[in-house]
Amino acid sequence: MSLAILALILFVSIFLLVLYGYPVAFTLGGLSLLYAFCFLEPAVLTLLPNRVMGVMENGVLLAVPLFIFMGIMLEKSGLAERMLRTMAELFGRIRGGMAVSVIVVGALLAASTGIVGATVITMGLISLPPMLKRGYPPTVSTGVIAASGTLGQIIPPSVVLVLLGSVLGVSVGKLFKAALIPSLLLVGAYVLYVLILGLLRPKLFPAGSKDNQPWNGAFFKRLLQSLFLPLLLIVAVLGSILAGWASPTEAAAIGAGGAALLTLSQGQLSWQTVKEVCQSTTHLTSMVFMILLGATTFSLVFRELGGDSFLVSLIEQNNLAEYQFLALVMVVVFIAGFFIDFIEIVFIIVPVVTPIFVGYGTDLIWLGILLGINLQTSFLSPPFGFALFYLKGVAPPEVKTVHLYKGIMPFLLIQVLLLVLVLFFPEWLGVR
Template identity: 85%
Template sequence: MSLAILAIFLFISIFLLVLYGYPVAFTLCGLSLLYAVCFLDLAVLTLLPNRVMGVMENSVLLAVPLFVFMGIMLEKSGLAERMLHTMSELFGRVRGGMAVSVIVVGALLAASTGIVGATVITMGLISLPPMLKRGYPPSLATGVIAASGTLGQIIPPSVVLVLLGSVLGVSVGKLFSAALVPSLLLVGAYVLYILALGVLRPKLFPSGHREGSPWNAAFLRNLVQSLVLPLLLIVAVLGSIIIGFASPTEAAAIGAAGAMLLTWSQQKLTWPTVKDVCRETTHLTAMVFMILLGATTFSLVFRELGGDRFLVQLIERSDLTEYQFLFLVMVVVFIAGFFIDFIEIIFIIVPVVTPLFVAYETDLIWLGILLGINLQTSFLSPPFGFALFYLKGVAPPEVKTVHLYRGIVPFLLIQLALLALVIFFPEWLW
């Protein structure tokens, strides 16, 4: 029992040090090794090389750098700006048409990149100034951008889902399939909210306008290059995984190659661009895998100290039902999302609670989708949501923090409604 209490102290101390600002990977690894040396038989550490090799030999994790490469390459291609311009022409006569365009482009960009910070910053730079110039209220414009930018957490192919699949020990392809309907429902709910707002409160939106008809040769060419081709790439990547034609890693390789071709079609595939993309991909991938190796060390020491058995016994004695425990975990993850990144949450909190959900015989695919939606919601929640900080960093001076807080509330309510729908009616979704 004393060792089990030490395991809980290990978890709490790591969490506090991460909040204080210490590097996550080295905190996980260093503190876990210190506890192992002080409180365990050193023979336990002979198990660590096998654990590390198990991570290195996990071919599914190769999808992470490939999806990151795909997303950054598409970001550098300039497709986002062209997509927004094309969609704005398409929805030109609709009140709120530009906001709808931002949501659709944000969803496509999120599906392409899977990186929240990159999507929010990109959408903020290319769409916030035009929306403000057209007369959109700052709160509405920032709410739309922040909400659409965080869709990368749940829309497959998502790096979040790849990492969750690895930690939960479930098929990434099944996670992608299960996330498809909830993510489409979320995008649809955002669009319906904007259209309904345009009918009920038309003064919030500038009047729709469009000179002439966009359906000419130039518009159709732009539509194919900026919208249809990226959509086909996403469908090819997802479809090959869902129908079982390719593994997530193979599909990610297809996506990376396709992203290079799309960037070449935009005449942006230069040697400096390739170097920048490779440098950023290496940086992000190294960060993820260093945290993963640290989390592997933490998981080994935590279990050898008996932390997982202690938590299972604690839950059994507390007589919590599966849904009560799920609610507790969702609240903890939601609050943690204010302060630490999703990668850290996945590698610190999820491995600790997974054995407890296994004891409850919880569907881990369902749990992965809930965690993905929950992380996305916490990224939007005032006062500490990461997406709000990203957007404020690129917003014009006239956009105040209170505008971001006020504008995001309706989208938060939509996400919470979706989370409740997935919790109580999962059979409706897949």
């Protein structure tokens, strides 16, 4: 049997075992080593330690635990609830103001945490009950929360973009810069949709509250504490990267320290909080790096078996153009997002297709943004979207699964439209 065919069998086997529920990191590394022992020369495995050390010495990846620490620390601070309350006061005078508040707070949390599951769950817990109590239909409430909660996939500083930058071999700072305009456009489109829907179908949204507190000194003090300070932290992190003053890792350290200071300013910083944040950060970081080491082993064995050369020859024989192959990869990534997490997709699928895109001469920054938006869209898509399951887990009993499916559809259309815009007009959006 051709070694290249074995490489494809290895890829499919890993994918099936991951779907079946086996641990991703050990499946990637263990099965790859088994194939190497059985079908390759023993000398091939002497290359593995250098590959592993190359991963461990990659300073960019230090940004991952630091951004995770920043996100979890801000989550523990209770800042999200304060932000939502303040934004509701700010937009409460317009029809659909609370939905707009949820989108804005979701975007700020996404820029602060970059962790989709945490953002969706947090937003679901603090905003879904008040929205339902105010008279928002379950479809509208769940759609707004799920859509805004997944913005962490694309809004920098995103953990997804950090990992994509490492796998694609491109600058994380350039990825952040390229993602800025599309992500702001997406947030603006969400807000615009809610406002237009409020005008066209006012029965869906309760009228703006007339008993809001006046915009006095106390209000602006709350606005400063709950909105301006987190915004200042985000600007400090992103601004230092985009201006070239700090690397993503250095900026992540600024963010982690700033998040701790913000939590202290809210009176929530205690030894127990620090302990819980460090434990959660260590758990998530260990998972990411174990998967990364397994993926490094898989990548080495797959290439030594000739899998990448076989795929290139297969594409050449079928005369696939760049955009045809891109469409194929996007469909595969979209469907895979129904079943496995973004980390597995980044480390299993992306390394296999990257050399082919390099052969095409594809702009890898552009490719990274397309993959990020595609993963976000997949996370929202019925019937298996991860964000929908996260939200259903914390929703009240009266919120049915069908409400989530119906509510998310308009936001999915907005996502697809953005994906098309980035695909065909990257220069307009500053992606290329």
